[in-house]
Amino acid sequence: MRVVIVGAGKLGCGYLVPLFLEAGHQVVLGCRTRDTADRIRSVGGWRIRVTGGRPEEVHGVATAAVGRGLDEAVAAADLVVLSVGVANAAGAARHLVPGLAARRGRPVDVWVVENAECAHLVTEALVETAAARELLLPPVGVAGAVARVAVGHGSWQASGVPEFLSDTTRQLAVDARPLRLAPPDLPGVRATGQYRARLHEKLFVYNAGHALAAYLGWLRGHRTIDAAIGDPFVRPVVAGAMLEGRRAILATYPGLLLGPGVDHNSDVHGPVADALARYDNTELADPVTRVAREPLRKLAPGDRLLGPVALLRDTAHRVPAHFALGIAAALLYGYGDEAVPTTDASARRLRRQLDERGVFSVLAGVCGLAADDPFAAAVAARYHGFVFTDDGVRFPPTAPLPGVGTGAVPSRRERLSGQVAL
Incomplete structure (x- = not known):
């Protein structure tokens, strides 16, 4: 052949x-x-x-x-x-x-x-x-x-x-x-x-977790995915997001279930455990900057970060907190590091848009999220909640914040100022 x-x-x-x-x-x-x-x-x-x-x-x-x-x-x-x-x-x-x-x-x-x-x-x-x-x-x-x-x-x-x-x-x-x-x-x-189901299964679970590990890991100063996923601040967020995504996949495509008589938890937790083990591969030492590149594409509607969010909201009817934190981290990719924007034109454009227009404008233009969307409010709250210190970056809480990301919408003044209560 x-x-x-x-x-x-x-x-x-x-x-x-x-x-x-x-x-x-x-x-x-x-x-x-x-x-x-x-x-x-x-x-x-x-x-x-x-x-x-x-x-x-x-x-x-x-x-x-x-x-x-x-x-x-x-x-x-x-x-x-x-x-x-x-x-x-x-x-x-x-x-x-x-x-x-x-x-x-x-x-x-x-x-x-x-x-x-x-x-x-x-x-x-x-x-x-x-x-x-x-x-x-x-x-x-x-x-x-x-x-x-x-x-x-x-x-x-x-x-x-x-x-x-x-x-x-x-x-x-x-x-x-x-x-x-x-x-x-x-x-x-x-x-x-079941091509679309298989594509979403990979993109919304494995690739989503991979990207989140890269963005969260970059904020924590890690150079490779295996180092990032070993970080006790990063791993729970990534695992939580993948579990959210896997549950949404199975709810949307029930034909992907392993078969009759199989424990449903195996279908949920098995692929996530497998993905975490693959990220943990120290021999592969996958560079964080390779996985995190082109953030504008990864943040687009239907791609690995916003795609599972849409499925989750359709199937579970709630705001996915782990993805809110991970997407906020993706928005910060390249912040304060001249090397990343220099080698990644997408990161450079994202940084410029955030500086010139603010987070809600980027969430609307890049991610397709309206300013009054509860998920946009949840992402913005966490975006402003990261604390940069000499000892590293502190993450905002993953759990829903009071009045944010639970269905409540911040006021117009809060949205315009970005000062959503933390």
Whole structure:
């Protein structure tokens, strides 16, 4: 089987390429620039390592840059896999159109492996680009795919041969509904009829906890996720938020229950305990700044922080206190540290918006929360409740505050001044 994997980042090189190579398939790695393609070709491969194991060499991977090389690879492929980041998925899809048109009607599937429901954006980009260029697309099944693996290290930006380090959880769930062809038999890979449920299960529990550990951990001065989750101030907030999110997932998607006769608590607490153990992996040492990057995207409605909040409010009809504290911490990411805004444009924009417009304006514009929303009041109260001292950062209480986050709405004067009673 000939597979084109577009995206030479951590997930592509650390998980997807080895997955197909080990199963005996031919792989072409699609790269955004010719320089990256040439460099990978010149060093002859890279190393991968799963925590607890020894490094293994990855060889035999052809590379193709955007342009004629990628067009030829896509025209001959039996499967195309995109893993380029949510913000880049539609743009990368446009580069597939010439190769897809050259297939002369031969069907193909495109797996979109991202932490968001963006397969429809890829489909729209393919159709619009083909129409603009007056090209005819073959039958294409664009399917979202959820990867359960953490690749914390590895990059082609550094010199030498990179080593991509991942944890031991290695699973991929592909949306079965749009597929045109039968998926290949690969270890840990399965087609699912509950793609949205599986995506939300990962995004609103594991990814939500991961992000909260990063933002809370950064405030406490930690550099890696394992150090952050070991902090007695951070761990209870993260665990509490994930339990809130898991309960909301099971209430929204009851089909995800393990099965008849299984203790419901196992469905709630088991995945949370598993996630905490993965965060605790000292060998992975996932950098806090990697997990916390692009806070504006992570704070958007429907993403890993506000998505579970919406489910919780729909199913439990209450304000989730742990998420209120965690989102307040996310708003503070980069505060007082020039290094973070310098390397993270999203954090820089967030900081500027908060300084110029205030927290309620940001909660409205970024998070989609109205100023009179009780959850916005709860987040704002905690945002103003963090205390920065020479000994570290003190967290405001997680429990609902009097008159805040329980359904009561602060006065207009309090909202405008930000002086919600603590």
